[in-house]
Amino acid sequence: MANHITFIGAGNMASAIIGGLIDSGFSPSSITATSPDDAMLAPVRERLGIHTDTDNNAAVSQADVVVLAVKPQIMRQVCEAMRDSVQRQKPLIISIAAGLDADTIDGWLGGGNALVRCMPNTPSLVGYGASGLFANTRVSTEQRDIATELMEAVGIVEWVDDEALLDAVTAVSGSAPAYFFLMFEAMEEAGVKMGLPAATARRLAIQTALGAATMAKQSDKDPATLKQNVMSPGGTTEQAIAHLEDANLRGTMEAAMQACAKRAQEMAKELSGTP
Ligand SMILES: NC(=O)C1=CN([C@@H]2O[C@H](COP(=O)(O)OP(=O)(O)OC[C@H]3O[C@@H](n4cnc5c(N)ncnc54)[C@H](OP(=O)(O)O)[C@@H]3O)[C@@H](O)[C@H]2O)C=CC1
Ligand SMILES: O=C(O)[C@@H]1CCC=N1
Numbered sequence: 214m215a216n217h218i219t220f221i222g223a224g225n226m227a228s229a230i231i232g233g234l235i236d237s238g239f240s241p242s243s244i245t246a247t248s249p250d251d252a253m254l255a256p257v258r259e260r261l262g263i264h265t266d267t268d269n270n271a272a273v274s275q276a277d278v279v280v281l282a283v284k285p286q287i288m289r290q291v292c293e294a295m296r297d298s299v300q301r302q303k304p305l306i307i308s309i310a311a312g313l314d315a316d317t318i319d320g321w322l323g324g325g326n327a328l329v330r331c332m333p334n335t336p337s338l339v340g341y342g343a344s345g346l347f348a349n350t351r352v353s354t355e356q357r358d359i360a361t362e363l364m365e366a367v368g369i370v371e372w373v374d375d376e377a378l379l380d381a382v383t384a385v386s387g388s389a390p391a392y393f394f395l396m397f398e399a400m401e402e403a404g405v406k407m408g409l410p411a412a413t414a415r416r417l418a419i420q421t422a423l424g425a426a427t428m429a430k431q432s433d434k435d436p437a438t439l440k441q442n443v444m445s446p447g448g449t450t451e452q453a454i455a456h457l458e459d460a461n462l463r464g465t466m467e468a469a470m471q472a473c474a475k476r477a478q479e480m481a482k483e484l485s486g487t488p
Contacts, residue, residue: 215359219276220246221269221291223257226309227282229338233367235261236340245272270298278359281308281318285480288313292321299323305356307331307363311383312480315349315376327351329360332379332387333367342368345382380477384470392469393422
């Protein structure tokens with residue numbers, strides 16, 4: 214495992230991973246998170262007991278793993294400002310930014326870096342993360358194991374050999390918690406229209422999703438069979454499913470996920486300066 218991990222950026226995704234790491238037994242004293250604004254860091258420091266720093270270069274100089282967790286739009290400026298300390302320290306770099314490819318980030322950091330691209334998701338906070346990982350050719354077997362161990366501490370890990378597939382991972386898991394939260398909103402709103410108190414509808418919808426996900430994960434039956442098992446012939450569920458199929462839920466999901474992946478590709482072009 215890594216001796217010291219520095220997170221550059223302490224926002225939503227970094228906090229989720231850090232929280233999950235600590236819950237899984239990783240020592241807070243081995244983690245540093247940075248932000249230019251100490252007021253942003255104070256709650257993370259107090260809640261999680263980790264080190265914090267407003268100076269990215271100082272934080273890099275103590276780390277054997279550096280997780281880049283700033284918005285893609287400021288990644289270039291952040292990386293270029295850390296270039297010298299990264300070149301001196303040569304840590305394993307793990308970028309969680311959507312879109313930005315490994316070579317681009319490596320170039321901003323001066324080149325020659327062992328770099329893993331990771332697409333995590335926010336359920337990492339509660340140990341149910343799902344991360345896709347890609348390693349550049351400089352990543353050693355030991356560093357690959359470190360990246361796996363780190364992200365497995367907060368959920369499941371799938372490695373991809375083709376970097377372009379990380380855009381599909383973004384569509385399937387990185388952005389996907391939001392799809393389910395939207396579904397919860399919609400089910401709560403519909404439940405309320407049908408007379409249920411909002412809190413009751415929300416609780417039932419969320420527990421049902423948890424139950425369905427747990428069943429799908431544990432069962433040897435595929436999702437289509439599990440769905441069929443709920444659909445009594447001539448009963449209620451087949452009416453609901455017929456509506457969803459008629460409304461082209463599958464096509465809508467595919468279009469949404471294609472739009473997600475396409476945006477990752479656009480961001481890569483816009484931010485790397487590739488025409
Ligand atoms: N949110 C998600 O579900 C997922 C996000 N990602 C990726 O994670 C990355 C972070 O996203 P997210 O956590 O949502 O974004 P946030 O805006 O929540 O976090 C980014 C953090 O970086 C801080 N920051 C800004 N400038 C610097 C700097 N110079 N040095 C250090 N920190 C700085 C920001 O501080 P301040 O607010 O003070 O500007 C902010 O706290 C993105 O690249 C995104 O693509 C990947 C998968 C899922
Ligand atoms: O919406 C975004 O761009 C980030 C990346 C994946 C999830 N959130």
